[in-house]
Amino acid sequence: EPEVTQTPSHQVTQMGQEVILRCVPISxxxxxxxxxxxxxxxxxxxxxxxxxxxxxxxxxxDDQFSVERPDGSNFTLKIRSTKLExxxxxxxxxxxxxxxxTGELFFGEGSRLTVx
Amino acid sequence: xxxxxxxxxxxxxxxxxxxxxxxxSTISxxxxxxxxxxxxxxxxxxxxxxxxxxxxxxxxxxxxxEDRKSSTLILPHATLRDTAVYYCIASGGTSxxxxxxxxxxxxxxxx
Numbered sequence: 001e002p003e004v005t006q007t008p009s010h011q012v013t014q015m016g017q018e019v020i021l022r023c024v025p026i027s028x029x030x031x032x033x034x035x036x037x038x039x040x041x042x043x044x045x046x047x048x049x050x051x052x053x054x055x056x057x058x059x060x061x062d063d064q065f066s067v068e069r070p071d072g073s074n075f076t077l078k079i080r081s082t083k084l085e086x087x088x089x090x091x092x093x094x095x096x097x098x099x100x101x102t103g104e105l106f107f108g109e110g111s112r113l114t115v116x
Numbered sequence: 117x118x119x120x121x122x123x124x125x126x127x128x129x130x131x132x133x134x135x136x137x138x139x140x141s142t143i144s145x146x147x148x149x150x151x152x153x154x155x156x157x158x159x160x161x162x163x164x165x166x167x168x169x170x171x172x173x174x175x176x177x178x179x180x181x182e183d184r185k186s187s188t189l190i191l192p193h194a195t196l197r198d199t200a201v202y203y204c205i206a207s208g209g210t211s212x213x214x215x216x217x218x219x220x221x222x223x224x225x226x227x
Contacts, residue, residue: 004159031213035160043160043203043217056214091159095213103150103207103215107159 002026004108006092012114013082021077021111023092032075033093033105034067036060043091049075050097082115089113117216118143118206125222128198134191136221138204141185147208149180150215151189153200160203160217163189194225 005024013019025032034046048055049067064086066078075094079086089112093105121139128134140149151163164171164178166187171178177190191198203220 033213035215037157042219043154043215045214045216048213089157093159093213097213103148103165103205103213104162105160105213105215106162109159110157 002106004092004094004106006090006108006111008111009109010112010114012116015084015115016081018078018080019082019113021079021090021092021113023075023077023108024073025075025092025094026096026106027073029094029096029106031055031095031097032067032069033095034077035091035093035107036088037091037110038085038088046077046090079113082113084115087113087115117214118147120204120206120218122202122204122218122221124219125224128191128194128223128225130196130225130227131193134189134194134198134223134225136189136191136202136204136223137186138189139186140204140206143184143206144208147206149178149184149187150205150207151176151178152203152205152215152217153198154203154220155197155200163202194223196225196227199223199225 032049037043047057047061089110091110093107150165152160154160166178180187201220
């Protein structure tokens, strides 16, 4: 069964450093997302991406964050000048967008980011 | 997305049906009801969704009341591996794939 893959599974970084989290969505999917979950808290929407541009973003997704689809397979989340509060599990998701009800997202296993 | 309300936790015996309720009294006409689950800290897993009619797939059944103000997810024969946090989400319209997760229901399946 096709799946969304994310790398790295765990990254430790120093405060102020830049990190890039990578995702390979399911190959025929057209819509891509990043969500995050701070330990013990809810899963939160960050950003959606379609047709090579951001479709929607949350208040969390400020200038510190950016997304990119550099080639036909990867979808990346860049976090600049990391802060302690950026420590969280980051989930990538994708969907084909076909059919009724386009909320059937396929999530990856997540990348745990720890900022020291 | 319409607000949803779920019990904080539920227990179920292995092999029995697990019935997880959800209230979404402010759901709008174009919003679907989605169910996801999250096992430990893994990525959320899609289970099922519906608009008005009851739905069934290989994982579960979804019963939506006629007024669409509430729904029930049914896991017909719960196993220990179904222990997870279950999220009921009302979403649709122009928010393509933007899901608002609540706290969900912690389902514990006991031997």
